[in-house]
Amino acid sequence: MEVGFLGLGIMGKAMAINLLRSGFKVTVWNRTLSKCDDLAELGASIGTTPSAVIKKCKYTIAMLSDPEAALSVVFDKDGVLEQISNGKGYIDMSTVDDETSTKIFMAISKKGASFLEAPVSGSKKPAENGQLVILAAGDQELYNEMVPAFDVLGKKSFFLGEVGNGAKMKLVVNMIMGSMMHAFSEGLVLAGESGLDQQTLLDVLDLGAIANPMFRMKGPAMIQQSYPPAFPLKHQQKDMRLALALSDEIHVPMPVAAAANETFKKARRLDMGDLDFSAVHKAINQ
Amino acid sequence: MEVGFLGLGIMGKAMAINLLRSGFKVTVWNRTLSKCDDLAELGASIGTTPSAVIKKCKYTIAMLSDPEAALSVVFDKDGVLEQISNGKGYIDMSTVDDETSTKIFMAISKKGASFLEAPVSGSKKPAENGQLVILAAGDQELYNEMVPAFDVLGKKSFFLGEVGNGAKMKLVVNMIMGSMMHAFSEGLVLAGESGLDQQTLLDVLDLGAIANPMFRMKGPAMIQQSYPPAFPLKHQQKDMRLALALSDEIHVPMPVAAAANETFKKARRLDMGDLDFSAVHKAINQ
Amino acid sequence: MEVGFLGLGIMGKAMAINLLRSGFKVTVWNRTLSKCDDLAELGASIGTTPSAVIKKCKYTIAMLSDPEAALSVVFDKDGVLEQISNGKGYIDMSTVDDETSTKIFMAISKKGASFLEAPVSGSKKPAENGQLVILAAGDQELYNEMVPAFDVLGKKSFFLGEVGNGAKMKLVVNMIMGSMMHAFSEGLVLAGESGLDQQTLLDVLDLGAIANPMFRMKGPAMIQQSYPPAFPLKHQQKDMRLALALSDEIHVPMPVAAAANETFKKARRLDMGDLDFSAVHKAINQ
Amino acid sequence: MEVGFLGLGIMGKAMAINLLRSGFKVTVWNRTLSKCDDLAELGASIGTTPSAVIKKCKYTIAMLSDPEAALSVVFDKDGVLEQISNGKGYIDMSTVDDETSTKIFMAISKKGASFLEAPVSGSKKPAENGQLVILAAGDQELYNEMVPAFDVLGKKSFFLGEVGNGAKMKLVVNMIMGSMMHAFSEGLVLAGESGLDQQTLLDVLDLGAIANPMFRMKGPAMIQQSYPPAFPLKHQQKDMRLALALSDEIHVPMPVAAAANETFKKARRLDMGDLDFSAVHKAINQ
Incomplete structure (x- = not known):
């Protein structure tokens, strides 16, 4: 299974590594691109912009530091919206507020793509050990398709219904x-x-x-x-x-x-x- | 090791049985004496009054339902005070308030005997399984002598210092x-x-x-x-x-x-x- | 002194009457225009729209029921903004939130006019008796010019500094x-x-x-x-x-x-x- | 009307003076007897002990600083209890707790005398100006008899029912x-x-x-x-x-x-x- 991965902070890097080690093909992007090098050594491809990652991958996971970063990656130039389209799925695992999540959801939906908000419970250690708890909400079909990835990233994932319920x-x-x-x-x-x-x-x-x-x-x-x-x-x-x-x-x-x-x-x-x-x-x- | 045991309610009965099964010699008393029969079948002796139990045993444990019962067993006719004396130890495991505990402690001390308050954390199930947590306070020497019994009754016992600290x-x-x-x-x-x-x-x-x-x-x-x-x-x-x-x-x-x-x-x-x-x-x- | 008056609910009507009785020339407007009749009998002129009142009067007071009404009177067709201009003053005595007040303030300022928020403490009785307490904030010069009107409407008025402080x-x-x-x-x-x-x-x-x-x-x-x-x-x-x-x-x-x-x-x-x-x-x- | 008065602190002194000025015959006592001199100059008699005051007067008011003083004046040697008897009334205006008040009430009652607790609301100034609020409880007949004195001491007195209600x-x-x-x-x-x-x-x-x-x-x-x-x-x-x-x-x-x-x-x-x-x-x- 191939996934894009946006954001290689403490959490994101650990999660992307786990996906690679479990046999996923992963294309990574990070605002400071040099942070992608470690991942590349482990076999990851590198995308130079969020839109490039979206274009390449059917599914893209984002793990950004805060609402501003989460919005910027989607709405800015070379952002997610430029390439997202019908048939693709976008999974935002950042911890953001209800309003931010809904704004991203609306924009993604308008393009005909599927969306999940999927904030996690657990910090660095659980991220490294694939022991996160994943609180997903949004498109249930997309959730079902993502279960193999969630099983790698967390000890348990939940599907909670409509967007906002994860937050x-x-x-x-x-x-x-x-x-x-x-x-x-x-x-x-x-x-x-x-x-x-x-x-x-x-x-x-x-x-x-x-x-x-x-x-x-x-x-x-x-x-x-x-x-x-x-x-x-x-x-x-x-x-x-x-x-x-x-x-x-x-x-x-x-x-x-x-x-x-x-x-x-x-x-x-x-x-x-x-x-x-x-x-x-x-x-x-x- | 021989111990007296006053009070065979839900908790007390389970505790006395555990002591018997672990090889302690136990002399029991209960206000409704017939409740002693099951224990006698398991090998317990029966004391007809609290003072009779105290007279017979170096150590006596009490497990009464409330402060009134705890006071009555000590101060009433045929009560603990009539026979308690230098060299004996009284261990009250009932859950009582600070004031009640101190009143009993003072009376026992006056007679030259040793005292422990030892309320427990845990209810019926842990009592049956010897999995109580015992919060003992009072005479440290007496505590040390009682450790073999506490090890049978609980998964862990603590000595907390002066009387009142258990409560x-x-x-x-x-x-x-x-x-x-x-x-x-x-x-x-x-x-x-x-x-x-x-x-x-x-x-x-x-x-x-x-x-x-x-x-x-x-x-x-x-x-x-x-x-x-x-x-x-x-x-x-x-x-x-x-x-x-x-x-x-x-x-x-x-x-x-x-x-x-x-x-x-x-x-x-x-x-x-x-x-x-x-x-x-x-x-x-x- | 001539003033416009927008809104003739329980509070506004009592206030406009007090102004008339104290010798102010008053031009009134109300969404349901028939409510202006009683005031006309007392000598008020009638404006058919908020903008008509603003056009005619140097100072206009508004006393609307809620934030929606306060915004509508300013921003809708035939509203305050269409005629407000440099040299005129707008005094909103409605009880609205900080955000609403600021939105109105910004729009009025852009037109070069002066603004006061002036919510009151006191309900029907004090309004009728000219015993309100007026919490004004915004343009201090406009406040000074309005003091004669505030003296009629209230037992005391305060100037509290920048817009938002009244709320x-x-x-x-x-x-x-x-x-x-x-x-x-x-x-x-x-x-x-x-x-x-x-x-x-x-x-x-x-x-x-x-x-x-x-x-x-x-x-x-x-x-x-x-x-x-x-x-x-x-x-x-x-x-x-x-x-x-x-x-x-x-x-x-x-x-x-x-x-x-x-x-x-x-x-x-x-x-x-x-x-x-x-x-x-x-x-x-x- | 003749009254005894025990306790000439800040409050008590002001109250006793008011009684004197209104024509009451007052016999005063204070632990430090020299404090009685000012009152004597205004026409008060002096009692050398609480019991002496009680003996002389049908009604005695106490205004002591705290529960300890209130108890001491009643129960100690030469105290109220030694002379209080059927037909006399004792009015404790000190601010004490429910328990203290009840203890004094029981002892006074046993002697056949009448009792009122009558704590006040108000401090030095209202005491001087006869503007206290008096919260009396206990014997209603005694309350009725004391109304003339309460009218001098306070702007208003209340009879609140059984002892304890004042507190x-x-x-x-x-x-x-x-x-x-x-x-x-x-x-x-x-x-x-x-x-x-x-x-x-x-x-x-x-x-x-x-x-x-x-x-x-x-x-x-x-x-x-x-x-x-x-x-x-x-x-x-x-x-x-x-x-x-x-x-x-x-x-x-x-x-x-x-x-x-x-x-x-x-x-x-x-x-x-x-x-x-x-x-x-x-x-x-x-």
């Missing part, structure tokens, strides 16, 4: 995660201030019904008041805001998420936006 | 659990109302960094709006209240726990106190 | 009001449920440091669980949302407003959106 | 006040950070439906970040805690009070407990 599902998950991190931080501070050993709290939690990888991975550093950025607090806060905005539209009360969001805002006020989102612990603890 | 540790864990359950419920309602499949949300959560046994076990029933009581909501609310009271004394801000508690209160107002604590989902959803 | 000031005030109403409602329910007489609570409040017209006016009806719509709950909730969105942009934590907003959302979920915003009491009380 | 009413009022102060503080910070003039916000508020003496009196200092203690933040926080505890018992959800309380706790954590309760503004603003 929404990510918001719901990240909202729960933000509130949990806040509750966990409250627990750590309460334990510490009431004379309990915080490491023991981590051990007790890890043996019970709410044991989870996040507490396990982040807890020890948090006790040391260390918050090396994996998922920046400002992004977590943005996701809380967007989830709350979604809940506001449809009148779903979310008092815990709302309370958590206010501390994330406070943390940004205290210049912790670029720390890991676990730094909400620091804002509570100060 | 506090349980509060911290349950507070985090209550807030998590609230956040999870918000997520389920948000997903449902915004057109996402709730079962898919469960599947996505279970593959990610916040996957945990509680979401896995409770989620499917919650989607069905079914909340069969395992841990009653009114007890969860009480633990939220006590954790917040503790945080109030020592000035630890816990806005998420506070917000969650208000919904648990609302749920009690709506007569959901005897449902499972996952019924907070119902209060949000109505 | 923001209203948001801040309404946010405080929404949180206060929520706190007041909590107090009423707490008093009632703990056996205190609610009317007595009103009397006590009215004698103390937090006595205010809102508690005085709304309290007695709230005790009767009556919420006749003066300021609809859905509008209050929208203002809470917008104030929270503003605070989110600039990282100001507002945990009380956030908590209040969640109950307002809940109230809308329970179909109370068209009741008075004091119905948040009903949502707490149920 | 509860104060809690409800102070809870609303604390939440309002929090909402007001959020508004001040939001205005400041979004480029609005904070003094103008005060002016606008003071012209509208939520205008109240507290905003008017505290606002200007708060803008200057000055919080001279009138009602210490730690006392406000304690009242929030007690009001929340009351609501918890009877399952009344109070999410706004709960959110406000967390910031008051935070402020205490940041060592602002001895500042005025308006310093919650500082905690939000930092």
